[in-house]
Amino acid sequence: MRLAVRSAPKADETLHAFVLRLATANGHDHPGWILAAAGLGSTFATAPCDLAGLSGLTGGLATVDALARAACWDARGREGRMLLSGKPVAASALALAHARICPACVDAVGTVRALWDLRCVSACPDHDVRLTDRCPRCGRRLGWMRPGPGICPCGAPLGSGGETADPGALSVARAASWGG
Ligand SMILES: [Zn+2]
Ligand SMILES: [Zn+2]
Numbered sequence: 811m812r813l814a815v816r817s818a819p820k821a822d823e824t825l826h827a828f829v830l831r832l833a834t835a836n837g838h839d840h841p842g843w844i845l846a847a848a849g850l851g852s853t854f855a856t857a858p859c860d861l862a863g864l865s866g867l868t869g870g871l872a873t874v875d876a877l878a879r880a881a882c883w884d885a886r887g888r889e890g891r892m893l894l895s896g897k898p899v900a901a902s903a904l905a906l907a908h909a910r911i912c913p914a915c916v917d918a919v920g921t922v923r924a925l926w927d928l929r930c931v932s933a934c935p936d937h938d939v940r941l942t943d944r945c946p947r948c949g950r951r952l953g954w955m956r957p958g959p960g961i962c963p964c965g966a967p968l969g970s971g972g973e974t975a976d977p978g979a980l981s982v983a984r985a986a987s988w989g990g
Contacts, residue, residue: 811867812867815832815836816869817872818868818872818873819872819880821895823921824882825877825882826855827922827924829844829845829864830958834959839957839958840956841955844864848866854881855954856881856882856883858881861877861878864877882894884901904927905927905929908953909943911926911959913969915934916959917970922959930986931982933975933979938980939972939973939974939975940973940979946966946968946971950962
């Protein structure tokens with residue numbers, strides 16, 4: 811089986827973010843359906859697993875290698891390190907339990923960048939706004955199992971507004987962005 815709308819991970823997109831974007835593009839209100847069809851469990855983005863089913867759903871457009879590069883898996887042979895966009899970073903530097911977004915990015919591009927998963931990054935260097943990890947309406951922390959990059963499970967749009975980030979947070983975000 812193949813999805814009607816097929817795609818591959820962008821260079822700055824984690825596996826979580828890719829599956830969420832793919833689900834939305836195919837009209838699903840939850841990524842769970844795609845995970846089930848691909849034979850993936852809930853830890854697919856953070857623990858090594860077989861991505862052949864997911865690759866198959868994209869008709870091979872997303873290769874198994876490209877999908878694995880987008881995953882935040884243990885960096886082999888590098889104790890305490892995980893991969894982010896294919897680069898080893900300290901596992902403690904990643905904030906993977908909850909999703910964070912730049913409201914302006916999800917509004918304009920519909921993408922969630924890998925950069926947002928770095929704990930030290932709290933601002934978007936493109937929009938000068940603070941990242942958010944909560945829905946402005948229901949107040950819940952954002953997870954990856956939501957209807958779309960810019961939609962909370964409660965139905966509220968997440969892509970509006972955004973508070974101006976402070977200069978210190980912006981410098982850190984810019985430095986991390988160049989480093990990435
Ligand atoms: Zn942004
Ligand atoms: Zn909400």
